[in-house]
Amino acid sequence: MNKLKILFVTSEIAPWVKTGGLGDVCGVLPQALRELGIDVRLLVPYYPALAQAFPAAKRIAELGDLGGKLPPAILRQAKTASGLPLLLLDCPTLFDRPGNPYLDADGRDWQDNALRYGLLSRVAALLGSDANPLPWQAQLIHCHDWQTALAPAYLKYLGGARARTLITVHNLAFQGLFGAAMLAELGLPPQAWQIDGVEYHGYLSFLKGGLQHADWITSVSPTYAREIQTDAEGMGLAGLLRWRSEQLSGILNGIDDDLWNPATDPQLKVNYAAGNLRGKAANKRALQQRMGLAEDSRMPLLGIISRLTEQKGLDLLPPLAAEIAALPAQLAVLGSGDRELEQAFRAMAQKHPGQFAARIGFDEGLAHLIEAGADMFLMPSRFEPCGLNQMYSLRYGTPPVVRSTGGLADSVVDCIPATLASATANGFAFKAPTATALLSAIRRAILAWHEPAIWRQLQHNGMQRDWSWRAPARQYAELYRRLAAA
Ligand code: ADP
Ligand code: GLC
Numbered sequence: 001m002n003k004l005k006i007l008f009v010t011s012e013i014a015p016w017v018k019t020g021g022l023g024d025v026c027g028v029l030p031q032a033l034r035e036l037g038i039d040v041r042l043l044v045p046y047y048p049a050l051a052q053a054f055p056a057a058k059r060i061a062e063l064g065d066l067g068g069k070l071p072p073a074i075l076r077q078a079k080t081a082s083g084l085p086l087l088l089l090d091c092p093t094l095f096d097r098p099g100n101p102y103l104d105a106d107g108r109d110w111q112d113n114a115l116r117y118g119l120l121s122r123v124a125a126l127l128g129s130d131a132n133p134l135p136w137q138a139q140l141i142h143c144h145d146w147q148t149a150l151a152p153a154y155l156k157y158l159g160g161a162r163a164r165t166l167i168t169v170h171n172l173a174f175q176g177l178f179g180a181a182m183l184a185e186l187g188l189p190p191q192a193w194q195i196d197g198v199e200y201h202g203y204l205s206f207l208k209g210g211l212q213h214a215d216w217i218t219s220v221s222p223t224y225a226r227e228i229q230t231d232a233e234g235m236g237l238a239g240l241l242r243w244r245s246e247q248l249s250g251i252l253n254g255i256d257d258d259l260w261n262p263a264t265d266p267q268l269k270v271n272y273a274a275g276n277l278r279g280k281a282a283n284k285r286a287l288q289q290r291m292g293l294a295e296d297s298r299m300p301l302l303g304i305i306s307r308l309t310e311q312k313g314l315d316l317l318p319p320l321a322a323e324i325a326a327l328p329a330q331l332a333v334l335g336s337g338d339r340e341l342e343q344a345f346r347a348m349a350q351k352h353p354g355q356f357a358a359r360i361g362f363d364e365g366l367a368h369l370i371e372a373g374a375d376m377f378l379m380p381s382r383f384e385p386c387g388l389n390q391m392y393s394l395r396y397g398t399p400p401v402v403r404s405t406g407g408l409a410d411s412v413v414d415c416i417p418a419t420l421a422s423a424t425a426n427g428f429a430f431k432a433p434t435a436t437a438l439l440s441a442i443r444r445a446i447l448a449w450h451e452p453a454i455w456r457q458l459q460h461n462g463m464q465r466d467w468s469w470r471a472p473a474r475q476y477a478e479l480y481r482r483l484a485a486a
Helices: 021-034 048-053 113-127 150-158 206-213 222-227 238-243 279-291 318-326 339-351 364-373 389-395 406-411 417-421 435-449 452-464 470-485
Strands: 005-009 039-045 058-063 073-079 085-090 140-144 164-169 203-205 216-219 248-250 301-308 330-337 356-360 376-379 400-403 428-430
Touching (some): 021 039, 021 140, 021 470, 048 085, 073 113, 085 113, 113 206, 164 206, 164 470, 203 206, 216 470, 279 301, 279 330, 279 364, 330 339, 330 364, 339 356, 364 389, 376 389, 376 435, 389 400, 389 406, 400 406
Parallel strands (some): 005 039, 005 140, 039 085, 216 248, 301 330, 301 376, 330 356, 400 428
Antiparallel strands (some): 058 073
């Protein structure tokens, strides 16, 4: 049987380039698909981190004349340790920059992001067209978020035979909006400037181009796939998404259950598993030590690991500082993002030393220790397409306290008598995006934490469910087959 050939195209791949869950997903899902017998190759910019990891990546094609002001580039090839073939888009003028892939050192978008991700999309389209210079021809191009969303648009306007296209929406809040002048610079034809093309209220929208022209659209949880079709959550694209609802579905993300496994995680002080949770106490102590919190096992410890942005609802917490301190509870925050929120968490920690602690920055090792050492994990997101941290915490026996939205609603089962009876309860969920609702969920969680039998049941229910990519990868594989056959 011929293997299905899929080109994955992404702007992030963990562990090398990651600003959030997109990197995690693109770092693991392709491997899970390969294990199902699918020939997946992954196209990603040759950022410095990848150039360092794969210095000997072989040149396999010279790409010139891509239209507009898109610069020429080189395509290189390498393989990850687990055997995933990488196609590395080498264009030093656009991608040889350190740090965050999207932002300069001052936290501003790179001015030429349209060209940078336009080139990535354009090259994906080239590989899916009949002008493909490689001996390997993809049957389907799987795009992720705005950074690669122009690929289906390019394919449509290039004409000729083409691969099928799928776009996964990881976050509708990021749409890739640029000035109208970019149309020509990106080498898109004038007829693309239409309401059913890439034009969006006078701007050129990468994401709209993908949502309009991809053969299929997925989002990263069934609930978010429904939410984005409502005016309240559709971020201006609900009408288009409703129009495409027959070709739109939700597949809940999985997690890398080798990397996030409390039984083997090298970042933990003591490894542990569902059958033996005693090791969790030592991780709590280690976390308290590392973050300068009082080493008190009787104090419930709330953990947070997050981008600090409006999406995550963490602005609800600083106004609750006095109430949380009085519960009493400890709080360990790891995150970075909005300067104001960073400052608010620093101030909370200064005002309540030993009880609240904040680490501003990105720290993978500490993230693992928080998942293991915290008693419960907070995610009061305003919206959450999927969310991975709540699944990591479920796997680590750290019941999450979440706002019931998107993927949080699809993974966290609120602890109430009925869900305890059915052995499905695994955390705490609240509805209103308010500080009061959050506080009352935290209170409920702390009450349950003081009831060891209930708490152990919550931990077990979370730890025993399969959060891996195995089932979701099969759903993607089935969708690929259906699209490729159409
Ligand atoms: P999002 O992609 O919206 O940021 P997710 O929950 O899907 O949210 O994924 C976030 C990923 O980024 C997780 O792997 C999480 O551990 C990681 N992460 C976020 N902030 C930090 C941080 N400050 N330090 C370490 N890891 C972080
Ligand atoms: C986005 C979303 C997050 C999701 C991640 C991976 O960053 O904000 O909810 O888990 O993508 O799909």
